Amino acid sequence: METFLINISRGSGLDGLVGIPSINKKIKRPLIDFKKKDIMEYATINNLKWREDSSNSSNSYLRNQFRNTIIPELEKLEGDFFNNFKKTLSYLKLSNLILHEKIDEYKKNFLKKNSINSEIILKISDLNILNKKVFLYYFLRDYGFVDWDKILNLSNSESGKKIISDTHIFFKRKDTLVLRPKKIKVNESISIDNIKSNVKFENGELTFSKANVINYSDPNIVTVDKNKLIFPLKLRSFCNGDIFYPLGMGGKKKVGKFLKDNNINHQDKSYYKILVNGDDKIIWILGMRLDQRFCVDDKSKDYINIKYLMIV
Numbered sequence: 001m002e003t004f005l006i007n008i009s010r011g012s013g014l015d016g017l018v019g020i021p022s023i024n025k026k027i028k029r030p031l032i033d034f035k036k037k038d039i040m041e042y043a044t045i046n047n048l049k050w051r052e053d054s055s056n057s058s059n060s061y062l063r064n065q066f067r068n069t070i071i072p073e074l075e076k077l078e079g080d081f082f083n084n085f086k087k088t089l090s091y092l093k094l095s096n097l098i099l100h101e102k103i104d105e106y107k108k109n110f111l112k113k114n115s116i117n118s119e120i121i122l123k124i125s126d127l128n129i130l131n132k133k134v135f136l137y138y139f140l141r142d143y144g145f146v147d148w149d150k151i152l153n154l155s156n157s158e159s160g161k162k163i164i165s166d167t168h169i170f171f172k173r174k175d176t177l178v179l180r181p182k183k184i185k186v187n188e189s190i191s192i193d194n195i196k197s198n199v200k201f202e203n204g205e206l207t208f209s210k211a212n213v214i215n216y217s218d219p220n221i222v223t224v225d226k227n228k229l230i231f232p233l234k235l236r237s238f239c240n241g242d243i244f245y246p247l248g249m250g251g252k253k254k255v256g257k258f259l260k261d262n263n264i265n266h267q268d269k270s271y272y273k274i275l276v277n278g279d280d281k282i283i284w285i286l287g288m289r290l291d292q293r294f295c296v297d298d299k300s301k302d303y304i305n306i307k308y309l310m311i312v
Contacts, residue, residue: 001085002066013137018093035082103138106130111139115203115310116287117271120179124155127177143168143179189236195304199235204273204286204310206235211305214296220308222283222290225300230278238269244282247292255285262288275306 007016022029031039043050059065075081110126113119127135136151144165145151151163154172162171170179192199195208214223242255259269273286283294286308296303 001071001082002063004085004089005066005070006062014092014096014099018096019089033086100138103135106135107139117268118181118203122177122179124172124175124177127155140170140179143170145170189234192233192235193231195229201235201273204308206275206286207307207309209305209307211303214303215305219289220287220310222306223296223303224283224290224294224306225296226302226304227300228277228294229283232278233283234276234278235273236276238272238274238285242274242282244285244289244291245293247290247295249292255282258285258289 001019003019004017010016020029020032022032040050042048055061056064057068059068071081078084110122110130112121114121122139132155133148133152137148140151144167145163146165147163151170154161154163154170155177157172159172159174162169164170164182168179168181170177172178190199190201192206198208199206211223215221238255238259240256243252244255244258245252246258255274256269259272260266264272272288275283275286277283277294281293282291284290284306287310
């Protein structure tokens with residue numbers, strides 16, 4: 001009860017008004033729904049000893065002021081105040097549960113995650129059919145943002161406008177709002193000595209398997225001529241100056257230009273992983289394009305599938 005009154009005096013939202021949970025991970029509070037005097041009476045009748053914190057009687061603390069002064073006065077005004085309060089709290093908890101279920105549904109339907117650079121993307125057109133203020137609050141509140149007026153106006157700002165918290169950046173990109181971490185760890189290159197085991201890295205995993213048919217449709221799977229591979233292979237991030245021969249384009253191209261042509265902005269290029277052969281020739285920009293020098297042709301006798309599994 002004290003938590004409810006403290007939070008309502010501070011202008012809390014619904015989460016703060018539902019009080020302290022009786023079970024919170026490993027912490028259980030089995031007596032939280034009982035009045036103090038009822039617990040003391042039970043302990044006295046059953047000869048149970050207890051220890052009481054001496055600070056409980058001091059009104060130097062706000063919680064104790066509510067407990068020792070305000071709540072007794074409320075109980076005088078309404079004799080069944082405690083039980084009525086418990087009913088109200090149960091209604092608030094139910095309302096809060098329904099709200100969070102709906103917010104989670106909206107997040108699932110309207111927030112798109114980019115596993116490459118850990119961005120979370122929201123279309124402004126989708127935001128406009130929601131309650132903007134409520135949705136943005138529940139979407140962003142755990143990322144350290146506090147300037148809600150600026151956040152609410154961001155969708156009407158020019159592209160590139162951003163708001164920064166201690167850990168994240170929230171900005172407008174054309175017709176979307178984007179949330180991204182300030183710093184994303186980019187792994188150093190990974191050496192691949194053979195194709196017998198999977199290769200795990202941040203945000204993804206590579207698997208190798210014998211190919212029975214050549215894959216052309218799934219951008220996350222490429223079929224390559226096994227005999228053209230020179231080990232160890234290397235999995236690394238994009239580097240300036242990278243050049244490859246994109247399958248289907250009939251010539252060489254700078255990887256940076258290829259990424260730009262596919263609407264990958266400059267700051268995101270380093271997040272894209274590149275599989276490199278032992279002779280430093282690029283095999284594949286993961287999830288995007290195979291180098292034609294490694295594709296299967298009429299002379300290929302043994303070929304494999306390499307699959308990129310994105311981990312969101």
